[in-house]
Amino acid sequence: MVAHSAVEDTSGTADHRAQRSRPHQPTEANTHFRSFRNEGDFRIINETTSMLEESGFYWGPMTVEEAHHKLKKEPVGTFLIRDSQQKDVFFTLSYRASAGPASIRITFQNSSFSLAGSKECFDSLFKLLEYYTSSPKKSLVRPYRKVRVQTLQQLCRKRIIETCGGQAAVDSIPVNPILKDFLHSFPYRL
Structure with missing residues (x-):
């Protein structure tokens, strides 16, 4: 079946060929x-x-x-x-x-x-x-x-979020972009 789909069928219509060439959509x-x-x-x-x-x-x-x-x-x-x-x-x-x-x-x-x-x-x-x-x-x-013990990084992130007042305040924290990305990856007090 894979080999057949790799060969272009010139007998079908253009619409039929276009549908076959589209990636599978869920x-x-x-x-x-x-x-x-x-x-x-x-x-x-x-x-x-x-x-x-x-x-x-x-x-x-x-x-x-x-x-x-x-x-x-x-x-x-x-x-x-x-x-x-x-x-x-x-x-x-x-x-x-x-x-x-x-x-x-x-x-x-x-x-x-x-x-x-x-x-x-x-x-x-x-x-x-x-x-x-x-x-x-x-x-x-x-x-x-799932993992009962949080990493030190996760605990620090949670504390920073709690201290600064939540997601909106993360952008105002003067830290490097990598740390800011980490804070944005889960900027909630949970």
Whole structure:
């Protein structure tokens, strides 16, 4: 099949040849994620996924049962982010509630993130998490990371972000570009 596609078929139409020469595009049939409505939404989800990878508390594809098993013996308020198993949802928040582990979908509509059923919307998934970790109810307290011990670099980055006042202030810190890139790779207090 590979050898056949390398040979140009001159008997077909130009449209047919053009379709065969295009790289394979993912469709809803081969992924559980819905199509993006615009390039901006694609960029937001792509950046969010990159930062989730950097965070250490993103577990990727995981069933609700696996997530709840991991959180079962953790303190109340411990949370993780995982891929949603629902076709039209990207991420799910699983956390240890007082009654036991629970999960809630993180919706993404109109370029904003929110928890299913909540009216609170955020332009960043991490701002959503910071909001719920700093709320008086304290339903979220600490992330459940794959690697339980953070590196000194990660701990320093977290402290710098806490001290300077968050993501917006990172640009005003007088440090070299490499360190600034590291701070921007995960500029949240989580």
